[in-house]
Amino acid sequence: MGPPAKRGVLRSRRYGDGFVEALLFFAAITSILVMVLIFYFLTYESFLAFRDVGVFDMIFGQKWHPAGDIFGMMPIIVGSVLITFIALFINILVGIPLAIYLSELAGPWSREFLKPAIELLAGVPSIVYGFLGVLILVVYLEKSFDMLTGRSILAGSILLGIMFIPALTTICEDALRAVPKEFKEGSLALGATHWQTVRRVTLPAASSGIIAAVILNVGRVIGETMAALLVVGNVARIPSPIFDAFDRGAIFTSVIAGEMGEVAHGSMHYHALFAVGFVLLVIVTILNISADLIRAAIQKKFGGY
């Protein structure tokens, strides 16, 4: 924070300053305003659907069948949960070791090389991932598992899991780096090996940051649109058996993006899609706020690392 304003400056300057401050204040509250507007418009547009179908039937309904005006979100929720779990598994399997490598093992040269590579990977547009997913991953899965179509929950999970490795790694690396050096040095001085130190000292000390990163990534996986839209198959039906990841499925975003293009403005289907978006927004916002709270709690507890 800057120092307190000095008294006795010229009056005109002070008015100028006041004007600028008001402008900046407006810029600062824009994000609150946008957040409120997003919530308002999604609630407003989905209200009709929730009222006509009923909140409970809408969320726990077993069937999503827009042609027959049946809107139950359970197939979408099951698909999303399946995709999130498998994608997170892949994500964590590569992302956290990579963060450990960057923060603990990498020499200056390999760091200099790997850091920009990860940033570039994070910048690859999701539609490009989707394109490669359709032409390579889906074809490969189709061939190797003899599936009717390779577009499946599994394909979506693999693609999303790989896509968000950089996001997870970046935050986890920051968390690992923030662990005070004294902790590690103390452990090494006691005769622990490097890996024992990482496992028993660094990882536990950074665990809350890592958990926050994972929660944020859950939000990202659920909210990713283009890549998922192209490879999950977009068939909103509960897979049987329920853990059948090789079946086609649908998730929140793929349903919205896949069906919004062809619905009549103001129809029931249109409002139902907004309702799906509203549920998605609520889930993601809860995830984001909890990640934020976790981080804030940690800062309070440990004083800034």
Next chain:
Amino acid sequence: MKKIKPVPLASIVVALFLLISSLYYLLIQSEEIPLVPFWMGGLLVCTVLISASALALNRNADDRTRVVWTRGRFLPLAADLVYFLAVFLLVFSGRIRPDLEFEFLGLSAVFTYDLVLPFLVLLASFLVIKDSINLLYGYSTRGREVLVFSMVRLSAVFTLLLLGGIISIILYKGIGAISWEFLTQPHFRLGQEGGISTCIEGSFWLVMGAMLISAPLGVGAAIYLNEYSKRTGLKRIVTIAVGCLNGVPSVVYGLFGLAFLVATFGISLLSGSIILGLMNLPTIILTSQEALKSVPNSLREGSVALGATKWQTVWKVVIPSALPGVLTGMIIGVARAAGETAPIMWTAVTFSATPVHMFYGVIPDVTQPVNNLCYHLLNLIYFLGAWDVETKAWGTALVLLALVLIINMVAILVRNHYRKKISW
């Protein structure tokens, strides 16, 4: 210890052969695998080598007092050996034959020979490497460390391969489509012919419009939060709102734009720019805040001590010092805006958009829809099965990827350049 070293090393070499060859066959999914006898031989050799070095380790340890084979060490090793023999016997007895097909648990996938066998061998090779390294270091903590850290290094290799793979395959397949005509002509016949000039134009103006909105708002918000705000309560709320906005899925921005802007402005460049700008806001606020935070307080204090007002201090001292960081954030924002599809799908783009109409040759007509690289690629993907657009799609993907990666690279270079130059 020293005497038995060559034995586990030999089994690691054999296992590496198994690993690479089985991975190869797992990836290409060929119907015939000529290497099967070698794999079986390799598995047997590994079983023998590991048992031998385990026995030798046991004998070497006899003269010391500590027990080498605790239950936690012996059981996994025994299980691995049983697994190797089981794979060998399954193939040898003809249970796993080229006509193998089975389904299980009701999954809608069929597991065939060309998938199952390489997978089993791949798993076996991993287990061999694990046991061999453990034996090599006599089950010490050092061995565990080597094991874990080699896995960790593998993740780094995987990431580099992933980036290299994405770039090289798109470059390889897309470079054939790139020509001067492809870049300077609009597409026709549903994208089968012509180029992507309208898309490049549309992407450019959308990104420009987005930056025009998000840059002043984002940097202003960051300055207010960092330099002006004294009420911590407000700051906390804004921080939470920015965090939430950052996480709002892009498709929700699309819905928001559809409900909020399309009713007023129609499907137009303006609606798309506003939505993309709002979406970019959190990125720019967060990066600018980082940059402002890194400016030391002594600079501000020096300026105020010279009689400057708050705004003069911010404008003449703080912003110039934070400029590289702010600039980096903006460039990353440009790259993000250029690569987003979902927010503009229903608000700004149509596949058949005409070239952007310009007033006085410089100001674009913001009320008309445009085409965009991402949206064009999406449509080409939808057309893939029906029309011959694959080459054009690879070309579009190449242009898009190159654009986004080059912008990102510029951001990285700017940051690194100034990081070396400025030291407080």
